[in-house]
Amino acid sequence: MLSRFAPRAFTAAPSALARRNGPVRAAALTPAVRRSVTTDAASSHAEKSDVPAEDDKPFQVKLSDEAFETYELDPPSYTLNTTKAELKQMYYDMVAVRRMEMAADRLYKEKKIRGFCHLSTGQEAVAVGIEHAIEKTDHLITAYRCHGFAMMRGGTVRSIIGELLGRREGIAYGKGGSMHMFSTGFYGGNGIVGAQVPVGAGIAFAQKYEEKPNVTLALYGDGASNQGQVFEAFNMAKLWDLPVIFGCENNKYGMGTAANRSSALTDYYKRGQYIPGLKINGMDVLAVKAAVAFGKEWCRQGKGPLVYEYVTYRYGGHSMSDPGTTYRTREEIQRMRSTNDPIAGLKQKMLEWEVVTEDELKAIDKEARTHVDEEVAIAENMAVPDATPEVLFEDIYVRGSEPQFLRGRIPEENYYYPEAKEKGPKPLVK
Amino acid sequence: MVGQRLIRPAAQLLRSSPSTMPRCSFQKIAQPTLSRCLNRTYATPSGTKEMTVREALNEAMAEEMEKNPKVFVLGEEVAQYNGAYKVTKGLLDRFGEKRVIDSPITESGFAGLTVGAALAGLHPVCEFMTFNFAMQAIDQVINSAAKTHYMSGGIQPCNITFRGPNGFASGVAAQHSQDYSAWYGSIPGLKVVAPYSAEDAKGLLKAAIRDPNPVCVLENELLYGLSFPMSEEAQSDDFVIPFGKAKIERPGKDLTIVTLSRCVGQSLVAAEQLKSKYGVEAEVINLRSIKPLDVEAIVKSVKKTGHMMCVESGFPSFGVGAEIIALTAEYAFDYLEAPPVRVTGAEVPTPYAQKLEEMSFPTEALITDYAAKLLKV
Numbered sequence: 001m002l003s004r005f006a007p008r009a010f011t012a013a014p015s016a017l018a019r020r021n022g023p024v025r026a027a028a029l030t031p032a033v034r035r036s037v038t039t040d041a042a043s044s045h046a047e048k049s050d051v052p053a054e055d056d057k058p059f060q061v062k063l064s065d066e067a068f069e070t071y072e073l074d075p076p077s078y079t080l081n082t083t084k085a086e087l088k089q090m091y092y093d094m095v096a097v098r099r100m101e102m103a104a105d106r107l108y109k110e111k112k113i114r115g116f117c118h119l120s121t122g123q124e125a126v127a128v129g130i131e132h133a134i135e136k137t138d139h140l141i142t143a144y145r146c147h148g149f150a151m152m153r154g155g156t157v158r159s160i161i162g163e164l165l166g167r168r169e170g171i172a173y174g175k176g177g178s179m180h181m182f183s184t185g186f187y188g189g190n191g192i193v194g195a196q197v198p199v200g201a202g203i204a205f206a207q208k209y210e211e212k213p214n215v216t217l218a219l220y221g222d223g224a225s226n227q228g229q230v231f232e233a234f235n236m237a238k239l240w241d242l243p244v245i246f247g248c249e250n251n252k253y254g255m256g257t258a259a260n261r262s263s264a265l266t267d268y269y270k271r272g273q274y275i276p277g278l279k280i281n282g283m284d285v286l287a288v289k290a291a292v293a294f295g296k297e298w299c300r301q302g303k304g305p306l307v308y309e310y311v312t313y314r315y316g317g318h319s320m321s322d323p324g325t326t327y328r329t330r331e332e333i334q335r336m337r338s339t340n341d342p343i344a345g346l347k348q349k350m351l352e353w354e355v356v357t358e359d360e361l362k363a364i365d366k367e368a369r370t371h372v373d374e375e376v377a378i379a380e381n382m383a384v385p386d387a388t389p390e391v392l393f394e395d396i397y398v399r400g401s402e403p404q405f406l407r408g409r410i411p412e413e414n415y416y417y418p419e420a421k422e423k424g425p426k427p428l429v430k
Numbered sequence: 431m432v433g434q435r436l437i438r439p440a441a442q443l444l445r446s447s448p449s450t451m452p453r454c455s456f457q458k459i460a461q462p463t464l465s466r467c468l469n470r471t472y473a474t475p476s477g478t479k480e481m482t483v484r485e486a487l488n489e490a491m492a493e494e495m496e497k498n499p500k501v502f503v504l505g506e507e508v509a510q511y512n513g514a515y516k517v518t519k520g521l522l523d524r525f526g527e528k529r530v531i532d533s534p535i536t537e538s539g540f541a542g543l544t545v546g547a548a549l550a551g552l553h554p555v556c557e558f559m560t561f562n563f564a565m566q567a568i569d570q571v572i573n574s575a576a577k578t579h580y581m582s583g584g585i586q587p588c589n590i591t592f593r594g595p596n597g598f599a600s601g602v603a604a605q606h607s608q609d610y611s612a613w614y615g616s617i618p619g620l621k622v623v624a625p626y627s628a629e630d631a632k633g634l635l636k637a638a639i640r641d642p643n644p645v646c647v648l649e650n651e652l653l654y655g656l657s658f659p660m661s662e663e664a665q666s667d668d669f670v671i672p673f674g675k676a677k678i679e680r681p682g683k684d685l686t687i688v689t690l691s692r693c694v695g696q697s698l699v700a701a702e703q704l705k706s707k708y709g710v711e712a713e714v715i716n717l718r719s720i721k722p723l724d725v726e727a728i729v730k731s732v733k734k735t736g737h738m739m740c741v742e743s744g745f746p747s748f749g750v751g752a753e754i755i756a757l758t759a760e761y762a763f764d765y766l767e768a769p770p771v772r773v774t775g776a777e778v779p780t781p782y783a784q785k786l787e788e789m790s791f792p793t794e795a796l797i798t799d800y801a802a803k804l805l806k807v
Contacts, residue, residue, distance in 0.1 A: 139550065141546075170583075171583070172581060172582050172583035172585070173583030173584070174583070175580055175581055175582070175583045176581040176582060176583065180581040180582065182578075182581075182582035182583075182585050182586045183585075187546070187549050187550075187586070188578070188581075188582070188586075189581075190574070191573070192569055192573050192574075195542060195569055195570060195573060195574055196574075197542070198538065198539045198540070198541075198542025198543045198545075198546065198570070199542045199543070199545050199546035199549065199570070199574055200546060201539075201542070201543050201546060202542060202543035202544055202545055202546020202547040202548070202549070202550070203546040203547070203549060203550040204546075205543055205546065205547045205550075206546070206547040206550035206551060206552045207550070209502065209528070209547070209552060210551075210552075228538065229538040229539050229542060232534075232536040232538055232539025232540075232542075233539055233542065233543070235534055235536065235539070236533070236534060236536065236539055236540065236543055239534065394584065395579055395580050395582075395583060395584030396579070396580050396618050396619050397579070397619065397621075397642075397643045398579065398584075398587050398642040398643055399584065401641060401642050401643055403621075403673070403674050403721075403722030404674060404722065405722075406618065411760055411761070
């Protein structure tokens, strides 16, 4: 198995050659310009006559021939079964994620959100497509662009916005903020670029150890893909055949550095070298779903890890402090927004296939908008954590296993933990 | 004008500490054993047996693996090679390759992987061949393991044990000789222990594996081969030593020597020399646990002796000794009859040549002489 992959590892040669010839030639030759997977969000096809009247009756959708590109892998099926209900749910989910990110954008600009805030506007199809392919018993870990994933994994809009606002009823009780959100089967929300990748391999290790059939998705960006520990994780995952799908969300830019200016090989799906890879149209939620469903089954059969590359695009800056225009053109952003938008793409298809009428779609839009608005209003009314030592020092260690005391800024502020038997339930139950 | 001292936390600390008994549910198992063990300075002759620190660590892991299928050991050379220092000897044969796993040489990666396994509910024992190499992985230890429980608002625990030899060995030069007690000891969310004897090694490592938080067990290569008596209680498979409790290895009334790991043994020798040369009784406190730190034991002892000397082998700046002196000044200033002092490693990357290496770390003679100077004897 290993030897079959080995020779292909040298397909990166052109860029190595380019490097020797200096940076100017390198830029001209890097494969980054060659993105043969389409980012057309409306490239899937279904016959109108195949679409049943019933909401829950499956029908077949054919993905574009350019939905995938493979590396040492037979491609997944280009057809997938879906239902009208599922398409509507996917559409609703993507709209809700976007509305939530837009609310975060507004709250940040109103100076109600502190610190860093990384929005995923434009990348919704990845979080939504993945969730529609996995179970709640599966696992997902990502970096700091995590709001959409937190929501899809079961976090409520109010708890996520509440967390951004630093409220006690936030998803992490106001302790984590934008970058650190956790939920069942969701391991954050991690702030150190790339460090979540071996952690994700470890979650998969635990599944294999306990002989559970679940898959783990370990996500990272095109910027993080050059971290050494990403490759360390690849090595161990392949060595031990861990049930993990590494996933590079390639939104074309690290913080402010284009992929081809940071990566010697921008074919991130080939970066696993000895791990089969798949490049996916990350703007088409159906392609994402089909790919992840395929990967889940692959892992369940004990075939080991996969390296996925979701080709996507972020509309906003890296974080709120970045206007996002110094390293790319406004025209590029405008073009992606107007022609490759994942929500508009699915909308167009659903209308074309007569899955919904214009009015029904508008109703879904309105429902998502209303829901998010209501939740945001609830979040804004949440109380902030009490500024007390009890709250400050809570949860540094697992309850009942704390040291006798922890030190405050001065000895008088030392906090003594109460005896275990004196402890009631944690104040405030979500 | 000096006036009334506004800060008198020493008395406050003693008053406000609710109990001297361990208070954590998972530690309560050991209470009866502990109380006996605390009252005892040396193992009783009946029923004791000699055991090396290496064997004690091995026994601790074997017992915990026997008890809990979620416990596994992963690290470089831990399985087929039986461990670079033979601490994991025989575990592969006993528990199989599913639970005793040779990792590639990839510290950052396998530390991250074991943290992930802990987040997903397993109880990994992550062995670093030495903590010098764990510097490659310190981000995972601190950012991924220690902080996650707090950042998640308490919904994501991380039950993991990082262990391996720490501090200097013999003739291995600068990159293999560093003491990381102060590094890990400064991180909220971590617990950090440094065993000295075989009983320490077994009791602390077992407690670390059972503790639901990330714990660093900082062992010492030079102690691995030393034999210590193991009491009958310590031979039990339920023997754990609670964190945050120092052990008075040798009682005394004239000087408090606060120390840890290998320096405990050196301090005990120095204490004997102080007695024979000067008739001075030094009390030697084995910290056992760096985080949490038993401030109470230090204060109580200083109250009795009026003199405090910390002996440790890390770099001096911002080190364990610095912290102990700061705490002594904060909590026990009123009881001190002389400034608190420290004996530490020298501020020098550890040299290879033997005589130079000797100049870089505390020695028994140095501890004795410096103590005599402090006591003006």
